[in-house]
Amino acid sequence: MSSLAPQAPPAPGGPRGLVMARALIPPALRAWIARLDPELAALCCYQLGFDAAGGPRDGGKLLRPALCLLSAAAAGGDPSDAVSACVAVELIHNATLVHDDIMDGDKLRRHRPTAWARFGVPAAILAGDALLALAFETLTEDPHPAAPVTAAELTRTLRVLSSGQERDLRYERLPSITLRQCLSMLEAKSGSLLGFACRAGASYAGAPPEWRGRFSGFGTDLGVAFQLVDDLLGIWGDPRVTGKPAGSDLRARKKSAPVVAALSSGGAAAARLAELYGKRRPLNQRELRVAAKSVEQAGGRDWTLGEIRRRTESALERLEGLDLDHAAHADLRQLAAAAADRAW
Amino acid sequence: MSSLAPQAPPAPGGPRGLVMARALIPPALRAWIARLDPELAALCCYQLGFDAAGGPRDGGKLLRPALCLLSAAAAGGDPSDAVSACVAVELIHNATLVHDDIMDGDKLRRHRPTAWARFGVPAAILAGDALLALAFETLTEDPHPAAPVTAAELTRTLRVLSSGQERDLRYERLPSITLRQCLSMLEAKSGSLLGFACRAGASYAGAPPEWRGRFSGFGTDLGVAFQLVDDLLGIWGDPRVTGKPAGSDLRARKKSAPVVAALSSGGAAAARLAELYGKRRPLNQRELRVAAKSVEQAGGRDWTLGEIRRRTESALERLEGLDLDHAAHADLRQLAAAAADRAW
Numbered sequence: 001m002s003s004l005a006p007q008a009p010p011a012p013g014g015p016r017g018l019v020m021a022r023a024l025i026p027p028a029l030r031a032w033i034a035r036l037d038p039e040l041a042a043l044c045c046y047q048l049g050f051d052a053a054g055g056p057r058d059g060g061k062l063l064r065p066a067l068c069l070l071s072a073a074a075a076g077g078d079p080s081d082a083v084s085a086c087v088a089v090e091l092i093h094n095a096t097l098v099h100d101d102i103m104d105g106d107k108l109r110r111h112r113p114t115a116w117a118r119f120g121v122p123a124a125i126l127a128g129d130a131l132l133a134l135a136f137e138t139l140t141e142d143p144h145p146a147a148p149v150t151a152a153e154l155t156r157t158l159r160v161l162s163s164g165q166e167r168d169l170r171y172e173r174l175p176s177i178t179l180r181q182c183l184s185m186l187e188a189k190s191g192s193l194l195g196f197a198c199r200a201g202a203s204y205a206g207a208p209p210e211w212r213g214r215f216s217g218f219g220t221d222l223g224v225a226f227q228l229v230d231d232l233l234g235i236w237g238d239p240r241v242t243g244k245p246a247g248s249d250l251r252a253r254k255k256s257a258p259v260v261a262a263l264s265s266g267g268a269a270a271a272r273l274a275e276l277y278g279k280r281r282p283l284n285q286r287e288l289r290v291a292a293k294s295v296e297q298a299g300g301r302d303w304t305l306g307e308i309r310r311r312t313e314s315a316l317e318r319l320e321g322l323d324l325d326h327a328a329h330a331d332l333r334q335l336a337a338a339a340a341d342r343a344w
Numbered sequence: 345m346s347s348l349a350p351q352a353p354p355a356p357g358g359p360r361g362l363v364m365a366r367a368l369i370p371p372a373l374r375a376w377i378a379r380l381d382p383e384l385a386a387l388c389c390y391q392l393g394f395d396a397a398g399g400p401r402d403g404g405k406l407l408r409p410a411l412c413l414l415s416a417a418a419a420g421g422d423p424s425d426a427v428s429a430c431v432a433v434e435l436i437h438n439a440t441l442v443h444d445d446i447m448d449g450d451k452l453r454r455h456r457p458t459a460w461a462r463f464g465v466p467a468a469i470l471a472g473d474a475l476l477a478l479a480f481e482t483l484t485e486d487p488h489p490a491a492p493v494t495a496a497e498l499t500r501t502l503r504v505l506s507s508g509q510e511r512d513l514r515y516e517r518l519p520s521i522t523l524r525q526c527l528s529m530l531e532a533k534s535g536s537l538l539g540f541a542c543r544a545g546a547s548y549a550g551a552p553p554e555w556r557g558r559f560s561g562f563g564t565d566l567g568v569a570f571q572l573v574d575d576l577l578g579i580w581g582d583p584r585v586t587g588k589p590a591g592s593d594l595r596a597r598k599k600s601a602p603v604v605a606a607l608s609s610g611g612a613a614a615a616r617l618a619e620l621y622g623k624r625r626p627l628n629q630r631e632l633r634v635a636a637k638s639v640e641q642a643g644g645r646d647w648t649l650g651e652i653r654r655r656t657e658s659a660l661e662r663l664e665g666l667d668l669d670h671a672a673h674a675d676l677r678q679l680a681a682a683a684a685d686r687a688w
Contacts, residue, residue, distance in 0.1 A: 037507045037516065099473060104467035122447035122513050126506055128441060130472065133502035136480055140496035148492055152484035158477035162470055163381045169466050170383065184465060 007276045015335040017066035020079060021086065025065045026050070031122040032134050043161050047115045047134060063087045066335060067194060068201040073328035074319070077205025079334050084142035085150055085200040088135040095131035095243065096161055098124050101171060104252075111243035132158070134197050146203040153203075157196040164189025171255055182260045183307075188263045194223030214318045218332075219273070221315035225308045225340045231256040232304055235292055250295075253277050257304070262300030269297035314339045359679045364423065365430065369409045370394070376460065376478050387564075391438050391459045398672035407570070408433045410679060411538060415559050417672035418663070421549025428486035429494055429544040432479040432493040437537060439475035440467050440505055443628030447513060448596075452504040455587035473516070490547040501540040508533025515599055526604045527651075530568050545559045559660045562676075565659035569652045569684045575600040578646055579636055591632045596637075597621050601651070606644030613641035656684045 033044045045051045065086035069079040101114040102124055108114065116124035139151040169186040171177045198219030202212045233242050233250030234256055242248075249256050254276075259277075263270050273294040276287055283291065295301060315336055319329065377388045389395045409430035413423040444450075444511050445470055446459040452458065452550075460468035483495040511529040515521045542563030546556045577586050578593030578600055586592075607614050617638040620631055627635065639645060659680055663673065 003656060035503065037433075037510050040506060042509050044606065053560065073499050096473075097470050103469055121465075122508070125443050125447055126471075126513070128469075128473070128508055129440075130506040132476055133499050133506065136495070137499035137503065140492070148484070151480070151495065155477050155481035156483050159379065162384060162474040162477065165470055166381050166384050169470070343387060 003052060004248045014336045015066070016331045017070040017335045018062060018213050020069050021062040021066040022084070022333045024069070024080065024083055024087050025062055025090065026138040029081050032087055032138060035137075036130050037133065039123070040130050042128050043115055043119050044094070044119065044122055044131060047098055047127070049110065050089075051166075053168070063092065063335075064093055064197040067219060067222070067332075068204075068217075070252060070332045070335060071201025071219075071327055072200040072205045073201075074324045074332055075202040075205035075207040075211060075215065076209075079201075080203035082201050083142060084144065084147065085197075085204055086153060086290045088192065089197045089200065091131045091135035092158065092161075094166070095128045095135065096193075098131065099280070100165060103336065105163070106158060108244050108248075140201070140323065144199075144204060146206070149198045152327060153196060153199060159191050160188050160192040164192065172253075174255075176263060177255055177260060179257070179260055179264055181257065182257050183224065184273075186227050186257065187220060190227035191220035191223035194226065195220035198222075206283050211322060214322065218315045218318040221311045222336055222339060225311035225336075227314065228308045228311070229259055230338060231258055232301065232308075234276040235295060236301075237344045247292055250288050251283060253283075258295050258300035259305045260300075261296040261303040262298035265303075267298060271295045308340050312336055319344055359410070359682045360675045361414040361679045362406060362682075364413050365378045365406040365410035368413065368424065368427055369406055369434065372377035373434060376431055376435065376482060379478065379481075380474050384471050384474050387459055387463050387467055388438070388475060390462065391442055391471070391475075392434075395452065398669065400512070406434065407679075407683060408437055408538060409687050410661035411542040411563060411566070411676075412548075414679060415545025415563075415677045416549045416671050417674055418668045419551040419555060419559065420669055421545070421551075423545075425488060426545050426548035429541075430550055432494070433500060433541045434451040435475045435479035435482070436502065436505075437530050439479065440509070440537075442472040442475065444509060446570045447509070447625045452588050452592075460564075461586040466475045470553045472551060481544065486539050488548060490544075490550070493667075494544045494547050497540060497543060497621050501536050504532050504536040508536065513623065518599075519597055521604060523601070523604055523608055526599065526601050527568065530571050530601065531564060535567035535572035538570065539564035542566075545614040551623045555561065555666060562662040565662065566567075566680055566683065569655035569659065569680075572601055572652045572655070574685060575602055576645065576652075579603075581637060591636055594632050595627060597627075600663065601647045602623075602639050602644035605647040606639040606642035608641045609644070609647075611642060613638040617642060656680055 008012060008223060029048060030050060033041050033050070035049070038043060050131050068082055068086045068089055072079045072082040097109070098115045101109060102116045102121055106114055107117045112118075115127065119127075136151060136154065139147050139154065145287070164187075167181070168189055171181065194220070195216040199212050199216035202215040206334065207215070215334055229336065234244070234254065235258060237244070238248075245251065249259070259273070262273055263277075273291055276283060276291045277296070319332070350518055351436055373392060374530050375394070380388060388395050412426055412430045412433055414422045416426040442459045443447060445453060446460045450458055456462075456647070459471065460607070463471075479668045480495060481496065483491050483498065508529055508531075509619070511525070512533055515525065515529065539560040540563070543560035546559040551559070566616070575593065578588070578598065579602060581588070581590075581592060583590050589595065603617070607621075617635055620627060620635045620638070621631070623631075660677060
């Protein structure tokens with residue numbers, strides 16, 4: 001794909017937004033999780049990588065908090081004012097991961113068993129609920145004047161997220177879906193939370209409604225691009241990087257965007273892919289390789305790469321013309337490029 | 345048990361709080377649920393009894409909204425101001441029912457399959473999340489000055505609820521628990537939401553903090569009493585009334601309060617019950633009858649009846665000495681008595 005990397009050299013430790021998020025957010029997340037019963041807190045720490053075996057990640061990628069912090073800074077605010085919103089978005093993100101993994105039957109995440117696979121379904125349902133409650137609590141306890149509007153925004157976002165996940169589950173049972181349906185679902189399921197993160201940052205900076213809408217659009221576009229990268233990784237990602245088996249999305253016959261693009265292209269490769277997806281038994285290794293090749297030959301990979309570029313460009317355009325803080329705006333561009341440019 | 349019935353004759357259609365709740369709350373609940381995707385809304389309507397086959401209940405017992413409305417009136421407010429809080433508490437109640445039924449593996453509720461048994465686990469997890477989101481949305485969109493503090497209170501209540509459910513699940517796996525553990529769990533799992541409902545009513549009436557604390561205590565005590573009645577029904581309830589199989593709690597070997605009281609009494613009946621609970625195979629009809637008889641002989645039923653009376657009296661005492669609206673206070677007493685006096 002065409003490089004969207006910024007002119008400035010990357011900061012040590014990755015894009016500056018992530019560095020800032022890794023310094024500010026994990027201590028706050030830990031403090032909130034400590035409010036839960038020890039048993040639920042242990043599951044939540046596991047989910048967030050805060051347990052002893054969680055490795056060096058210490059709280060995950062923190063992309064959403066990073067976007068929130070940089071949006072606050074870009075809109076002229078002090079990022080450290082927005083820590084509650086960052087904690088809320090990361091807690092909601094993990095609540096939906098815990099619940100979605102149960103619904104999707106996914107057993108592996110980040111190189112280890114998912115929360116339900118490790119602690120059982122009942123505990124995982126409950127921990128997800130507790131994380132949702134905590135997320136709202138960070139905002140209802142925050143005395144910042146932007147907290148109430150952000151809490152209201154979070155309720156709406158959560159409703160949109162559930163709508164996206166509902167469609168995702170339903171689409172898996174349909175014989176075929178259109179690219180339009182697929183992208184609309186991704187906007188709800190993946191775009192909305194990044195849109196919320198960026199809008200919340202702008203709100204905490206005291207930005208006017210028009211700015212908040214633009215930051216929301218920026219995050220939503222970026223969220224779709226980010227998910228499309230995940231969709232590519234779900235087919236061609238290196239298991240050592242993704243923490244999931246090779247070709248896991250094809251194995252589960254997910255209707256991810258590259259697959260939907262390929263299936264709707266017509267032609268021999270699309271027909272071959274449709275035939276493999278229609279089989280009533282698990283695909284073997286050879287068939288998985290044929291399926292991946294068919295997605296590529298039917299143009300699914302190229303279409304997805306193009307859409308990642310279009311969404312990332314659209315995201316950046318949304319912020320054009322605003323009188324933003326220069327350094328923070330550059331950091332946002334850098335983070336957007338890094339998110340869209342992950343190795344796969 | 346000693347009658348706690350009020351002097352005034354009951355209003356037609358049951359206690360006045362329930363009559364008021366049935367008039368005010370179902371239309372509001374329906375309007376909020378209509379904000380969800382049709383597929384999720386259908387499941388939520390089923391859960392709340394709003395579907396065509398839901399029967400005459402039209403939204404369930406609505407005990408929690410009734411308590412909220414009467415608390416608002418008793419504290420000198422206009423109950424119709426508190427409709428958002430009533431909707432929030434009923435949505436949260438149903439969200440936890442949907443999720444708890446999955447966790448507990450319960451297949452029947454209100455004479456028909458539970459939501460997960462009818463729509464599948466993934467849809468039921470998701471609908472529970474959507475109901476949680478909607479509950480907060482009713483409060484974050486409500487312009488009433490009591491809405492923010494009530495939303496904050498709801499987040500804390502949800503955290504306490506999850507702690508109660510966590511202990512309930514964990515206690516089921518322990519060989520024995522104490523009555524103290526059991527009651528503390530019931531306060532968290534069953535008392536907290538009724539406490540929230542009553543406190544929210546007082547908040548919407550503009551009551552001072554001390555009053556709010558007293559209403560919270562009133563609801564919490566009542567919630568424990570209410571759950572203890574359910575525990576009696578779970579052993580001796582008529583299936584035609586409860587909508588669950590006879591002796592369902594004994595069949596599932598639940599450590600409900602009457603069982604814990606019986607087991608901790610010592611003596612031959614307690615030993616017989618412990619032996620039945622220790623069996624590694626399903627109990628047959630004869631054994632279920634012996635188990636029920638053993639709970640009774642070991643004093644579990646009498647202890648529970650006594651605790652229901654103590655909690656109900658304690659609840660009523662909490663409101664003594666406050667300058668409450670007379671009629672609404674009488675209605676609250678009537679509702680408390682009716683809730684504690686359900687036929688079993």
